[in-house]
Amino acid sequence: MVETTDTIVAIATPPGRGGIGVVRVSGPGVKNVMAGLVTNTLKPRHAHLCKFREKDASVIDEGIAIFFNAPSSYTGEDMLELYAHGSRIVLNQIVNRVLELGARLAKPGEFTERAFHNNKLDLVQAEAVADLVDAVSDHAARSAVRSLEGNFSQSIDELLEKLVSLRVLVEGSLDFPDEDIDFSTSGNIGSKLTACLIDLQGLFERAKQGAILTEGVTAVIAGRPNVGKSTFLNRLAGREAAIVTDEPGTTRDLIEQDILVDNIPVHIVDTAGLRTTTNKAEMEGISRTLAAAENADILIILMEYGRGPGAEELGLLEATGDSKRTTIIYNKIDLAGKQPEINKTTTNGQAEIFLSAKTGAGLELFVQHLKEILGMQDASEDVFMARNRHLDALERTRLSLEKTLRLLRAHAAAELLAEELRIAQQSLGEITGDFVPDDLLGEIFSRFCIGK
Numbered sequence: 336m337v338e339t340t341d342t343i344v345a346i347a348t349p350p351g352r353g354g355i356g357v358v359r360v361s362g363p364g365v366k367n368v369m370a371g372l373v374t375n376t377l378k379p380r381h382a383h384l385c386k387f388r389e390k391d392a393s394v395i396d397e398g399i400a401i402f403f404n405a406p407s408s409y410t411g412e413d414m415l416e417l418y419a420h421g422s423r424i425v426l427n428q429i430v431n432r433v434l435e436l437g438a439r440l441a442k443p444g445e446f447t448e449r450a451f452h453n454n455k456l457d458l459v460q461a462e463a464v465a466d467l468v469d470a471v472s473d474h475a476a477r478s479a480v481r482s483l484e485g486n487f488s489q490s491i492d493e494l495l496e497k498l499v500s501l502r503v504l505v506e507g508s509l510d511f512p513d514e515d516i517d518f519s520t521s522g523n524i525g526s527k528l529t530a531c532l533i534d535l536q537g538l539f540e541r542a543k544q545g546a547i548l549t550e551g552v553t554a555v556i557a558g559r560p561n562v563g564k565s566t567f568l569n570r571l572a573g574r575e576a577a578i579v580t581d582e583p584g585t586t587r588d589l590i591e592q593d594i595l596v597d598n599i600p601v602h603i604v605d606t607a608g609l610r611t612t613t614n615k616a617e618m619e620g621i622s623r624t625l626a627a628a629e630n631a632d633i634l635i636i637l638m639e640y641g642r643g644p645g646a647e648e649l650g651l652l653e654a655t656g657d658s659k660r661t662t663i664i665y666n667k668i669d670l671a672g673k674q675p676e677i678n679k680t681t682t683n684g685q686a687e688i689f690l691s692a693k694t695g696a697g698l699e700l701f702v703q704h705l706k707e708i709l710g711m712q713d714a715s716e717d718v719f720m721a722r723n724r725h726l727d728a729l730e731r732t733r734l735s736l737e738k739t740l741r742l743l744r745a746h747a748a749a750e751l752l753a754e755e756l757r758i759a760q761q762s763l764g765e766i767t768g769d770f771v772p773d774d775l776l777g778e779i780f781s782r783f784c785i786g787k
Contacts, residue, residue, distance in 0.1 A: 339363065339412065339449065343441035344433040346426050347786035353421030355398075358429050359786055361446055364437045365413035369402060371436045372417075372429075377402040387419065387429055395428045396420055410446055411453025444783025448776070451768060458768030458779070459488045459725075465783050466549055466720045474598040475548040479720045482545070487719040490538050491766050497531050498760045505753045528740045535736065539729045540710065545721035547709055551593070551600030554705075555627045558637035559647055560608030563666040567637060567692040568605040571596060589623055597702050599711060604631070609647035625654055633660050633708070640665040640673060640689060660708050663687045664701065669694050677704060724775075728765045735759035 342362030348355070360368055369377055373385040379402050387395045399418040408414035419425050434440070444465070451461045463482035470476035481487070504524055556564045572594045590605040606624035628634050634655055636648055644652075644663075652661065668675065668691050675697025678687040686704055690697025706712040739755040764770040 342368065342438040343445055344368075344430055344438040345441035345446070345786035346430060347416075348421065348426075349784075350423060356419050356421040356423075356426040357786075358417040358419065358426060358433070359441075359446060360415040360417070360433055360438060361408070361410045361412050361441075361449060362438070363413065365402070365415050368433050368436045368438060369400075369415060372432055373400055375400070377415075379404040380407070387417065387432070389428075389432060390435060395432065396425045406453065406455075409455065410449040411455045412449060441785060442781075443785050444780030444787060447783060447787055448780040451776075457485075457488050458771060458776075459491070459766060460485060461768075462722060462779060463487075463720055464787060468784060468787060471593075471600050472548070472595055472598040474718075475600070475720065478545055478548055478718050481717070482719040482721075486717070487542070487545075487721065488767050490541075490719075491763060494531065494534055494538065495760060495763055495769075497527065497534070498756060498763065501527055501531070502753065502756045502760065505749055505756060525740065525743055528736060528743065532733065532736050532740070535729065535733055539726070539733070541718055542721035542725050542729060544711055544718045546723055546726055547599060547711060548718065549720050549722055551602055552632040552709060553602045553604065553630070554633040554635055555604045555606060555624075555631035556635045556637060557606050557609060557624055557628055557651055559645070562608075562637045562639050563692045564605050564608070564637050565590070567635075567664070567666065568592065568603060570692045570695055570698060571601075571603060589627055596705060599706065599709065601705075609651065625651070628655050631655075633662070633705070635662050635664060637664050637666050640668045640671055661685045662701070662704060662708075665689045666692050669696065675700055725766050728762050731762040732759045735762065 339362055342360060342364035344358065344360045347357040347359045371390075372387055373383075374388070375383050375385045377383050377385075377400055382399050382401050384397070385400045386397050387400075389395055396419045398420065401416045401418075403409070403414040403416070405411060405413045417429060419429060430440075447456065447461050447464050450456045451458060456464070460483050463479050467476060467479035467483060470479050501524065556567060558564055568590065572592050589607075592603050592605075594601055594603055604627050606627055609624065628651060634651075636644075636651065638644065638648065655661070663681075663685050665687065668689050673689060675691075676689040677697075677700045678689075681687055688697065688701050688704060690701060692698075703712070735755045735758045739752050739759070742751050742755065761770045765775075768776075
């Protein structure tokens with residue numbers, strides 16, 4: 336356990352009017368706070384109806400107090416939770432009284448950070464606490480719970496055990512150089528490495544789906560004026576998020592909306608129409624369109640059905656490069672009586688979808704295609720929440736294991752194999768917090784809400 340000398344306090348419920356508000360206190364001074372705030376003797380892990388009192392014994396409020404003694408608490412320290420009426424005035428009065436009794440205001444995420452340092456949670460579980468608070472869909476909430484319960488951590492730990500076993504085999508030869516171990520056959524190191532890579536790939540795919548549920552994707556809608564970009568945005572959002580008129584150039588700045596597309600969080604950006612113009616406002620809007628398209632995870636180019644790509648669309652495709660996940664949508668098929676359709680066998684490799692943003696015909700084709708290009712079409716119920724930092728660590732682990740396998744096949748020195756396995760273990764350990772720099776911890780916990 337990590338010894339802390341200060342006691343922290345914070346309101347744990349969000350601002351606003353509510354029936355109940357919660358104040359949390361944690362640290363070595365909790366018993367002193369209890370003595371000065373409530374007259375009851377609090378039995379650990381029991382709810383007590385109490386009067387919360389000022390220094391002069393006047394009553395602030397009446398509510399429930401629960402004392403959790405160390406180490407059997409969320410933080411691993413002595414901890415007190417106070418359930419009062421949800422008035423912000425009342426909750427602030429309680430906090431001020433606790434401050435008078437020697438506590439200080441908690442920093443964002445400090446309760447969970449103390450839980451991490453006291454081995455009550457690993458880093459994945461700690462992040463899952465914030466992910467559960469911020470969940471924007473049922474799927475995301477369930478995935479966060481699985482991570483909080485330790486599903487992701489268990490998968491990481493199982494792979495770490497296999498890496499440690501491999502390191503034992505390889506580094507054993509360094510301790511006993513006279514044994515002349517043949518790495519190509521000894522302990523089936525090659526097959527064990529391959530098995531680790533297979534497990535790692537499965538873990539990466541599940542984590543990739545979880546990262547999308549956590550952090551979402553950015554999709555940019557681009558095209559010439561009046562092709563229906565704003566109508567398409569409104570159709571996806573399910574409401575009038577953008578102004579729609581028949582006048583070209585209505586959208587002159589980026590319109591950004593966070594929406595859910597079949598449980599996938601999408602930050603969608605409607606952009607100014609691409610055309611040659613001398614209007615300074617439109618020119619600036621077009622410039623912002625190009626910048627947004629270059630930074631997008633997904634680029635959606637809208638065109639009117641019956642009109643092929645012109646200089647504007649071809650220029651956008653050239654500017655964003657071939658690696659961009661681009662989808663071509665031919666809109667307004669309702670005007671020609673055409674049925675919705677998707678074509679994935681185009682010569683340029685970009686899928687073409689024929690739909691009507693006005694009527695919604697064919698929208699389900701786009702949604703299904705979006706899930707496919709994100710790898711979410713078969714999103715299973717055992718997905719756990721993950722973040723981009725987890726994907727980066729898994730990717731670095733993969734690179735080290737692949738390099739180890741190449742070195743093994745080239746009969747390289749054992750020292751080289753041992754070093755790559757050490758790097759792989761360290762990269763993997765960053766996920767759960769076994770190997771993590773303090774500045775990264777500070778960044779992670781600073782994004783938590785106060786009181787969590």
